[in-house]
Amino acid sequence: MYSQGLNGPAEKNTDDSPEQLAAFQKRIDAEEKIEPRDWMPSGYRKTLIRQISQHAHSEVVGQLPEGNWVTRAPTLKRKLILLAKIQDEAGHGLYLYSAAETLGVSREQMIDDLLSGKAKYSSIFNYPTLTWADMGAIGWLVDGAAIMNQVPLCRCSYGPYSRAMIRVCKEESFHQRQGYEVMLKMANGSPEQRRMAQDALNRFWWPALMMFGPSDKDSIHSAQSMKWKIKRFSNDDLRQKFIDATVPQAHYLGLEIPDPELKFNEETGHWDHGEINWDEFYQVIAGNGPCNRERLAARRRAHEAGAWVREAVLASQQKHKQPREVA
Amino acid sequence: MADMPLWEVFIRNQNGLHHKHVGSLHAADEKMALQNARDVYTRRKEGVSIWVVESRHVHASDPQDKAVWFEPADDKIYRHPTFYDLPDEVKNI
């Protein structure tokens, strides 16, 4: 579903020689893809491991806010759609974990880092889903923001990440469209449904904008990621693209974007927007969002409750293997 | 608990095409690997056939040796049909 400017600073190089680094940069500049067994700077490897694993964690944790509404979906059709979307998110997590593993980190290590709270995931999933309209707002805005972010990642210099992103992007469009359709139904429904749709937009608009990460003026670290072509656009550029695409969609719904300063700039052709509450963003990243503890507790519970299943399949595999080897 | 073994997944999109590598996954055995591959990589009818191979059985050439392995093909342009100069009057060749 998502990746964000949680990416953080690119890791510093340690003992890679200037010649190796120059040769590597030449390959990057020539738009060559880097594959798992190719030589790469240790900083490139570390930056990718962190970014891809955080992206994977975000997909997995992202299932929780939507899982909250599976049993309360208004119709069987909506329930099937929601289940299919959530299943896709699990799949996206898996594509990404696999891509990260090609860099030499184990799945077990990544899961441990998520469960211990060491690894981050997207801030957006630490907000609660209070009404059914939130399923609409998430698909439309959160998956919409994710698409803006992920499309350029399809051209990332690291082959396995780029290929995983191509798969993800192919599947993501359905997520956004089903969300917008939910919003359409609600916005054109009863006054109460309309009020719920507006309320969902009010709550998810700003957190969705925060998904693109800190403002460019405060994110001094993305230069290296740009140079390595892990990242292709700055946080603010992507955020602006998202706003420009989304504002007319909100107007079509007859809903109001909760930003009094939002207005179309005739000169630039873009929508100018109000200041984002960065304090809130850093609070959520630091673990103090409305649902951080609940999300991690749910992941830990699921991991522990599934332990016996993992043990059982391995035991069963051992049991079936033995007679064959004897024979 | 240790990770389950890693498997590489290959999918044939439709009959007549090669199986193509699509990614990997962890599974205890081949049966579980096939089922997981079905659920993860063919949710939208992407395949008519799946192969899974335990990753440890895949042997690969070393990218460091790329030159040694693949350079011999560079100077053999006579292996390509365009190397041969034939008169325009000659047809169907």
Ligand SMILES: [Fe+2]
């Ligand atoms: Fe999604």
